[in-house]
Amino acid sequence: MADQQLPFERPIVELKNKIAELKAFTQEKGIDLSGEIEKLEGRLEQLEKDIYGNLNPWERVQIARHSKRPTTLDYINRLFTDFLELHGDRLYGDDKAIVGGVGKFQGIPVTIIGHQRGKDTKENIKRNFGMPHPEGYRKALRLMKQAEKFQRPIINFIDTKGADPGIESEERGQSEAIARNLIEMAGLRVPIICIVIGEGGSGGALALGVGDRIYMLENSTYSVISPEGAAALLWKDASQAKRAAETMKITAPDLKELGLIDEMIPEVRGGAHRNVDEQAAQIQKVLEKSLQELKDLPGEELVLKRYEKFKNIGEYTHVNGVMVMK
DSSP, X not given: OOOOOOGGGHHHHHHHHHHHHHHHHHHHHOOOOHHXXXXXXXXXXXXXXXXXXXXXXXXXHHHHTOTTOOXXXXXXXXXXXXXXXXXXXXXXXXXXXXXXXXXXXXTEEEEEEEEOOOSSHHHHHHTGGGOOOHHHHHHHHHHHHHHHHTTOOEEEEEEESOSOOSHHHHHTTHHHHHHHHHHHHHHOSSOEEEEEEEEEEHHHHHTTOOOSEEEEETTOEEESSOHHHHHHXXXXXXXXXXXXXXHHTOBHHHHHHHTSSSEEEOOOTTOGGGOHHHHHHHHHHHHHHHHHHHTTSOHHHHHHHHHHHHHTSSOEEEETTEEEEO
C-alpha cells in the first residue's frame, strides 16, 4: 500500500519524485548528475524543515490521524518484553478496541493498556476503529485494579476518536463505565503514566487519562470534541474543521502551554510513522524518567499528588460563593 500523502506534504513529495527521476536517469544513461541531485537533496532537507517545523493545528490533526501512525501494539512490541495480553471484563465480553496485559519494562513488571485501532479496513472493523465499548473500559479497569493489587506501575496509551456512540453501548452503560474509570483511577495507589500517541478524543480518551504523568507526542491531539464536531456545533458546518482546530487549543504545544500535560514528546520529522523505532526510543526516555520519579512514592502520596495535579488544571474564580472556571 502506498504511503498516505497529506495535502501539505505535496511539495515534499514532488521534490522527492524529481530526485528519484534524476537518479533513475543517471543510472540508465550513465550521465553524471550528482551535482544537481545534491542541490535538490539540500533543497529537500530545507523544505522538510520549513514545513514540518511550522505545522499549524489542522496539519497536526492530519498527522495524528495518519493511517500508518504507530498504534499501542506497535509500541508494546518495541518497548516491553514478556508481554502477555489479557482479555475480557468478566461481565460481558472482550473489546478489541482496547488491548491490555502485563509485561516488563527494562526488567520492571508493569501493566500496559491502550486504545487499539486498525491500519486497514478489515482491522479497523475488528477494532471498531479504536472506539471502545463499555466492556473495553471495564476490562481496562479490571487490569488497573489488578496492577494495584500486585503493585505494578500502569502505562496507558491513548489513541481514540472517542468512545463508541452506539445505542448498544449506551444500553450497556457507556457513560457509567467511563465515569467509573475516572473515579477509580483517581484513587489507585500505584504510578500511572498516560501518553497520548494519536487522537485523544473526549471522555473516550479521558477514561484512560487520569495519571500522575500525562504526556503527548508532538503531533497528537487531545480535546473534548473533534474539530468537525466543534465546527458543526459552533457554525453548523463541519467543513469548518480547520478553523475549529485552530481555535480549540488541542495540540501538544498548546496543551503544554496551558499546563494540561506534563511534557511534549518530540516526534520524528514528518510524524511518528516515518520511523517507529526512533519514536519508540523517544517514548522510552520519558518512561525511564517517569518511573524513576514515581516508583518509590508511597501510595497515599501518589493519590494526593494526583489530586493536586488535576485540581490545579485551569484558572478559577469565585462568583457568588461558587467556584467557576475563567
